[in-house]
Each structure stands twice: as C-alpha cells, then as structure tokens.
Amino acid sequence: MTLPDVDTALARMLARTAPLDEETVGLGEADGRWLAEAVAARRDQPPFDASAMDGWAVRGTDVRPGARLRIVGESAAGGSVDFRLNPGEAARIFTGAPMPEGADAVVIQEKATRQGDAVILGEAGADPAWVRPRGGDFKAEDVLLSAGVRLNPWRLALAASAGVGAVRCGRRPRVALLPNGDELVEPGRPIADHQIFNSAGPALAAFAARCGARPTALPPARDDEAAIRSAVTGAAFDLLVAVGGASVGDHDRVKPALRALGAEMIVEGCAMRPGKPVWFAVLPDGRIVLGLPGNPASALVCAELFLAPLIAGLQGGAPTPRRDSAALAVDLPANGPRDHYMRARLEVGAEGRLLAWPFSNQDSSLVSVMAQADALVRRPPGAPAAVAGEIVEVIRPS
Structure with missing residues (x-):
C-alpha cells in the first residue's frame, strides 16, 4: 500500500472535519480563538483630529519664526474642547488631546517658549505630522478582522479600539486524550520495572490547550478491545486522540x-x-x-502537523505550520523515501543568519532530545546529502 504524504493525509483529515457551533465571548475570553464572523469598527479611530505630541495647537498660516501667539485655552486627553482658534491664537495641547476647531498644526513644546499669556514660536515651526487625523487608523464600518482569523493580543487591541466588547467565535473543541497500553502508568504513581510513565498524555494535553481546545485526559486503556470501546463510548469529545496502539502488532487493538x-x-x-x-x-x-504513535517524540511531531490543524478546523480556522528557513550548521546525509522531520536547535549565527543544528540522534523514543529542540528540520523524500550552509525548511513549534 502506498502511503500518502503529509499534505495529502492532512487534506483527507480536514475534508472530514466540520466546524463546531459558534458562541459569543467577551474579549477577555477570546485570546487564541478563531473568529466566526468579521469584526467591524463602530466609529472612526481616532474619533477626532488629535495631537501626537505635547506642545501648542496653532493655525498653520500663523507659523513663522518668532511669531507671538495669544494663548486662549488648553486641550488635554479625555477632555472636551469648546473654543475655536482665530488667527493669531494658540492653545496648549497634550498628546492624544483633541485639536481645537481652527487649528491644523502642532508646534512641539521644545520649539516654543511661553511668556505669560503668549507663546513665542522658535525656528522649527509647526509640523502637520504631529496631528493625527480623524479616521487615520480606520473609519466606522471598516472591516478590521475577517472571519477565520485567529485572535491574539494585538488583534484584541484592534477590536477593543473599535469599541467591540464581544466577538463571535467557534466553540473550543473538547479533545479527549486516550493513551493505551498495559505498560503505561500515570506520572507520580508507583511503577514496576517493566512499566513506563505516560509522558505523551500530559504533553499532548498541554499542546491541545495551546491550540485552543479543552483537553481531557482519559485514564490509560488496556490493550483490550472491550476496554478501549468502553473508554470511547463513555467519553464526551469532539476529537478523540488515541495515543499508542497504532501499529499492527498483536497488542495494538485501538x-x-x-x-x-x-x-x-x-x-x-x-x-x-x-x-x-x-x-x-x-x-x-x-x-x-x-x-x-505511542513514542512521545513521534506523537508531538504528528501533533504539530495534524492535531493543531484539526483543532483549528473544528473552530472554523485554517492554520498552517509556522514554516521558516534556516542554514544548516552541520552536514546531513541523503534522506530516504519518506519526509523526515528532524528535531533541531536554532540559533542566530555571527552574520545574523538563522542556523539549524539537527540533533545527531533522532530516535523517536528520546524525549530529552525533543525537550531541547526549537524546531523541526524537514527533509523531503529522496533529498540528497546536504552540506553546512545549505538552506532548509524548518517548522517552529505551535
């Protein structure tokens, strides 16, 4: 049987993954969520012409070196302005404050001197760049964030600045993690010499949570079909992640x-x-x-390539792995017939180039190597031997 490559396998998975229902949540609960509908601005931003600096609001036609302007008022952030600047007048103004009617420029405070009820302008004059025009960032009803975008702190700031207090998102999927194998024991519990601790379960639970899911760790199932069926039928989930028991041995019963x-x-x-x-x-x-697969390193590599996109798909999103490129720091032999995702350490070299150091031992059972890795170096099927300095594709962790 010819096995599909990673892209083909993922496409087949996503084709059978339907978005879950939607819900409205406040911005405080929205970080990492996938938008189900677009976010539009409720008003202009800024909502008025505003000063970008502390200084003096003036009329541009009054600006010349040594000009003496009468001070008629002050404008501070958060306050309203109920006066107008006439020719020959100026107003004290602070960063973020609204410009008085009639003013169209700002002289920064370092370029002017106050003398009683007047301000004397210096040589530099005024600069319209110190005025932030109304709607200069966005205007009312502008679409700021499209459906399918994943929220992060920067995007939440954008929604908040538009006056949006709640957003419509895909529901967080319930992900049940089912490790199986007679050899597994939960960390912290007594263990026999012939058993191993369940290390993949906690790691995948943390991974799923980072991807926006609500993970539930089920107790390890024995290598018994009836026990596995019971565990599956008794669990509430949108996505079940079965860890281990995926091969073709006599004890692989999942x-x-x-x-x-x-x-x-x-x-x-x-x-x-x-x-x-x-x-x-x-x-x-x-x-x-x-x-x-049951090996933690194999499971986490597959989580990067398959679990993260599936969790996103359930929320109406469509992520792609965080792909980058780096120069190899060491030589690599030719690759075999399968995609090889090599655990690697990244660093910035003396010339500012990103360097990738694949670990010499890539055995999938080595959790210690996975813990030291910053990225995966992808070697395509049949890739020839590579020398240090050659550019390779890297995938950063989710």
Whole structure:
C-alpha cells in the first residue's frame, strides 16, 4: 500500500472535519480563538483630529519664526474642547488631546517658549505630522478582522479600539486524550520495572490547550478491545486522540476496537518519519479520531502537523505550520523515501543568519532530545546529502 504524504493525509483529515457551533465571548475570553464572523469598527479611530505630541495647537498660516501667539485655552486627553482658534491664537495641547476647531498644526513644546499669556514660536515651526487625523487608523464600518482569523493580543487591541466588547467565535473543541497500553502508568504513581510513565498524555494535553481546545485526559486503556470501546463510548469529545496502539502488532487493538464501533478509516499511515503509523477515522456520529504513535517524540511531531490543524478546523480556522528557513550548521546525509522531520536547535549565527543544528540522534523514543529542540528540520523524500550552509525548511513549534 502506498502511503500518502503529509499534505495529502492532512487534506483527507480536514475534508472530514466540520466546524463546531459558534458562541459569543467577551474579549477577555477570546485570546487564541478563531473568529466566526468579521469584526467591524463602530466609529472612526481616532474619533477626532488629535495631537501626537505635547506642545501648542496653532493655525498653520500663523507659523513663522518668532511669531507671538495669544494663548486662549488648553486641550488635554479625555477632555472636551469648546473654543475655536482665530488667527493669531494658540492653545496648549497634550498628546492624544483633541485639536481645537481652527487649528491644523502642532508646534512641539521644545520649539516654543511661553511668556505669560503668549507663546513665542522658535525656528522649527509647526509640523502637520504631529496631528493625527480623524479616521487615520480606520473609519466606522471598516472591516478590521475577517472571519477565520485567529485572535491574539494585538488583534484584541484592534477590536477593543473599535469599541467591540464581544466577538463571535467557534466553540473550543473538547479533545479527549486516550493513551493505551498495559505498560503505561500515570506520572507520580508507583511503577514496576517493566512499566513506563505516560509522558505523551500530559504533553499532548498541554499542546491541545495551546491550540485552543479543552483537553481531557482519559485514564490509560488496556490493550483490550472491550476496554478501549468502553473508554470511547463513555467519553464526551469532539476529537478523540488515541495515543499508542497504532501499529499492527498483536497488542495494538485501538483500530479494531473503533472499527467494531463503526468507525470509517480515512488515513492509515503516512509517508513520514517519525510518525508513519499516524491514522485518522470518523465515528458514525461524525466525531473524529486522530491516532498517534505511542513514542512521545513521534506523537508531538504528528501533533504539530495534524492535531493543531484539526483543532483549528473544528473552530472554523485554517492554520498552517509556522514554516521558516534556516542554514544548516552541520552536514546531513541523503534522506530516504519518506519526509523526515528532524528535531533541531536554532540559533542566530555571527552574520545574523538563522542556523539549524539537527540533533545527531533522532530516535523517536528520546524525549530529552525533543525537550531541547526549537524546531523541526524537514527533509523531503529522496533529498540528497546536504552540506553546512545549505538552506532548509524548518517548522517552529505551535
């Protein structure tokens, strides 16, 4: 059987991933959420001509070196202005304050001298650049953020400045994490010599939360079809992530258990390294299942490439991995027939170039290597040997 490449496998998964229902949330709850509808401005920003500096509001036609202007008022941020500047007049003004009617320029305070009830202008004069025009950032009814955009602090600031206090977003998906295997024990509990701690579960829960999901860690299931079926049918989720039991050994019972529940297998393996056993299925009720390898490093590589996009798709978003390029810091041998995602450390070299240092040992069981990695270096199938300095594609963590 010819396995699909990463892009093909992901496309098949996303084709069966429907956005969940929507909800309205306040800005304080919206960070990391995907917008379900556009955000439009409720008024101009700034809502008035405003000063960009502390100084003196003046009429441009009055500005000349040594001009003496009568002070007729003051404008401060947050205050209203109920007077007009006539020829030969000026007003004290502060950053962010509204310009008085009749004023069209600002002389910064360093370029003028106050003498009683008058201000004497210096040599530099006034600069219209010190005036922020009404609507200079955006205007009422301008679409500021489109549906499908993921919110972050910068975008939340934009929504807030437009007067928007709540936004319509896709619901956070419930992601149930099901580690399975008789060898697994939860961290912190007594363990036998022949067992291992469940390290992939906590890592994937944190990963899912960072992607905007509400993760639930289910107790590890035994290598028994009935136990796995019971765990699946008893859990409330939009996306089930099964960790381990994804290969074809006698004790890998996850896929047979799901087939017994009527699941349709969409992807069964991918031409990638690590993570070849990754799989994807759809339950009869439409809920989706992502199967990940049991090795934590393999599971996390697959999470970057598949889990993050699926969580986004459930919220109506369409993310792409954070791809970049870097120069290799070491030589690499030719690659085999599968995409190879190599754990690597990034640093900025002496010439300001981003350098990638792939770790020499890429065994998928090495959690310590994954913990030191800043990125994944992608080596395409059949890539020839690469020398230090060659540019390669890197994927930064979500």
